[in-house]
Amino acid sequence: MKKYIFLLLLLFLALSPFIALADETTLISFSGNVEVKISKDKDWIPVTERVEILEGGAVKTGVDGAAVLLFPNKSKVWLKESSNLEIELRQLSSNKLSLSQGDVKVRIPHLSRKETFEVKTRTVVCAARGTEYTLSTTESGDSNTWALFGEITVEFMQKAMKPIKISQGHSFTVDEIGEKVKVALLTKEEEIKGLENWDPGLTSEEKQKELKEKEKDRKQIRDLSSDVASNEDAVKDIVIKVKESDFEAGRTLKDIHGNLVRVDQRLMRPDEKSLQFFNLVKRPEYRYTAPTTYAFAYNGPSTVSNRLDLFQANISFNSVIPDRIEDWPGFFSDAKPDKASLVSANRTDASNIFVIAKIFKYDSTEDKLVNDIRVIKDAAADSKEVLITGKTNFIGLDRILRVDISDGGANDGTTNISGIYWASKVEACRGCTDHFEIKGDPSFYNYRADPYRLGNNSTKDIIWNATEEYIINNSGGIRQVTDFTSTSSDPFSILKNAAAENIMYVKKSISNDPNLWTSNDAVRNDISNADFLNMNTNIDIVFIPDLAVAIIQRALPALNEVSLK
Known part of the structure; x- marks a missing residue:
């Protein structure tokens, strides 16, 4: 259990062992x-x-x-x-x-x-x-x-x-x-x-530049929450809550398509027993370009203005999280989680938020968080992994984040949140394969698709959770293995020029028949270009390691003392 909880902590920390903790005040910049x-x-x-x-x-x-x-x-x-x-x-x-x-x-x-x-x-x-x-x-x-x-x-x-x-x-x-x-x-x-x-050392114009950008960001955030502005409780819990951040980081770079991207990250404690991490990706203009021939079909507009994509992870525990982050490793080695959610989303507008999510609940018998049919049907006893997806508004998004979601009762994958469906992992037949995957070598990329059936009902459609993963540099180029193994640069410099990009789709199955998945190529041929529910978009998240570095600067001495046994 200690090891399992510690791995959950790494979700928030993305541990890097290279950064040392500073003990003194540092004059970091000056002019004149x-x-x-x-x-x-x-x-x-x-x-x-x-x-x-x-x-x-x-x-x-x-x-x-x-x-x-x-x-x-x-x-x-x-x-x-x-x-x-x-x-x-x-x-x-x-x-x-x-x-x-x-x-x-x-x-x-x-x-x-x-x-x-x-x-x-x-x-x-x-x-x-x-x-x-x-x-x-x-x-x-x-x-x-x-x-x-x-x-x-x-x-x-x-x-x-x-x-x-x-x-x-x-x-x-x-x-x-x-x-x-x-x-x-x-x-x-x-x-x-x-x-x-x-x-x-800034000119008067340069001093005002960041202020103007912040005002633009505030307007975007106001737009994001406009449809629930009258509901104070909902607004307080929505993902874009920035006033109480414990750690924050940001970087401007280019994504794999060549689009200019601003990534903002925050790790917060929304209450005394919970942690909340979010990664907000803002693009003034989004133009999709297939990075390789293995890429899945993008059916969205050729150009999207002011695009917003989001990844958020929530986890709550059965006891109070220590105030000092240096005390967290010891806490996580003993604490028991209550529930968790991993949510990726793209906002078309305030009422059309494309969501792909996984939710977890604590099972006392197994002494761990589980992501199976029990999270959606309390009385169920099925170990199949569950995927949550669909289109919703901010109130629905907030409910998914809080794991306030259940089966709709129609045995078709619908839930108690309008527009949101659940599906369970499909098991392959004997001699078949249960997923599609292509891994890059020496380039850092990975293409994978996993099958899920709506509502765990054998008569319902299969959908494919398709993902493209890349390690890129600040110019949007795909990194090579030698970029990390054949360099004299210090680890911190390497991390400053590295990011991960995750592009997600939910695709239809052409056959709805797992018996046809006899090879990797056969599985790829079953993944339709058409999107589930005619989403006609993707979720395109860029992650940076900057926040993890900031956290490790505080937590590393204590982490060294934690046993993973």
């Missing part, structure tokens, strides 16, 4: 005149390259300077020109910074309840988790903060004044003696100034 004190007893020195800063160290920027600090818990602090920031305390669960003058932007991930991250000036202390805000101060002590995301707790150096909370979209100012306090809504100009890209 920037100086650092490596530690409290060191002298100021000019910055010429990335540098680690210990507890007691400090950073100051000149009139043309800017810098970015990265902390081990993935918090980031940007310094603008003429700023002076000291790292007063740097411990595993506590970070305390002191800003004596200047402007900083602070981005803090979703910390555990025991972790703290504070930035103080002469008049106030700002504390937050899962938050982004700016903080400015003068040498005399006037302080100003803008809450861009989340909520900030502000404590006053004058202990007589009670702490106050500043919510997202508000500003807070206090004078040098900490008496004149003002809270107001952020103006549009302040919001833009705070949200723009603070990375060093």
Whole structure:
């Protein structure tokens, strides 16, 4: 059981053993005149390259300077020109910074309840988790903060004044003696100034570019959830929920067809007993090109604008997941899962979401998650693997993700979700084969199709779950074995130029007769070009290893201590 649960963890981590854990704060980027004190007893020195800063160290920027600090818990602090920031305390669960003058932007991930991250000036202390805000101060002590995301707790150096909370979209100012306090809504100009890209060395136009892209992303997300906007509970559970991400990563590259692709990944804890991973793939324009002669038939439009594809994995447990990710490996070695879902989807519009999914429920007798007919029919006792597919809207998608789906009772593969069907794996006859497969060598590609029968009813149609898998580089080219075995590049550089692409279809069977599947070629000939339910599209997901790398940076030391026995 320990090994099985650990393998489920790898679904989220995609474990890579090459990345080491950083222990100190690192100045990762700078421009102009920037100086650092490596530690409290060191002298100021000019910055010429990335540098680690210990507890007691400090950073100051000149009139043309800017810098970015990265902390081990993935918090980031940007310094603008003429700023002076000291790292007063740097411990595993506590970070305390002191800003004596200047402007900083602070981005803090979703910390555990025991972790703290504070930035103080002469008049106030700002504390937050899962938050982004700016903080400015003068040498005399006037302080100003803008809450861009989340909520900030502000404590006053004058202990007589009670702490106050500043919510997202508000500003807070206090004078040098900490008496004149003002809270107001952020103006549009302040919001833009705070949200723009603070990375060093950017022009004014470059600072605004990312903000414009984020606004476009927000519009896409609003469009995705528009049909359930009136249902608050449904919206909260829908896959595109980004406000509480524990880890996030993204990359822009080309897919195997040559299309420009943006991949965004997030690993979240939507509640104390669950993990949620999603991989959102956005293409301004999608044009399909068959990568090889083995590819399955694509029946969609020649060009699709603003295409969105998604993979999401959910898993819930019978006990509370630890706040600290370093404690996860030990937790997973003993925990028992409750249910899980693996869902791939393509959105044509808000009411037409093409879904291919597998769902799992915990079986106490076997002490494991199962994906057989018991997940769709509680009273059934059949070990055949189950596939969920069809077209639905966001409410239906949300129900599949929550494993809130069952047989419709008509014995034809329909379910209690309109437009969604279930099918069970078909067993091949003696001397026959139960799937089609072509593997690339030395190129990294794999074509496979597995047969399923609607509703586990021998009188119903067979459908083929057809999949194309590729390992590609950032230019969309198929990687070769030698790209990984005959290189002097470090593993991290290799991973930065590698991605996986998974193209999925549900095809009709021409014969509906497993007795004809006597060879790999015979099986391929049974896979129709026509799509089940006339879907006329595919699901085309690009995966990147970036999120797994970020997680391993935190979890590797603890993973080394976990037994897989």
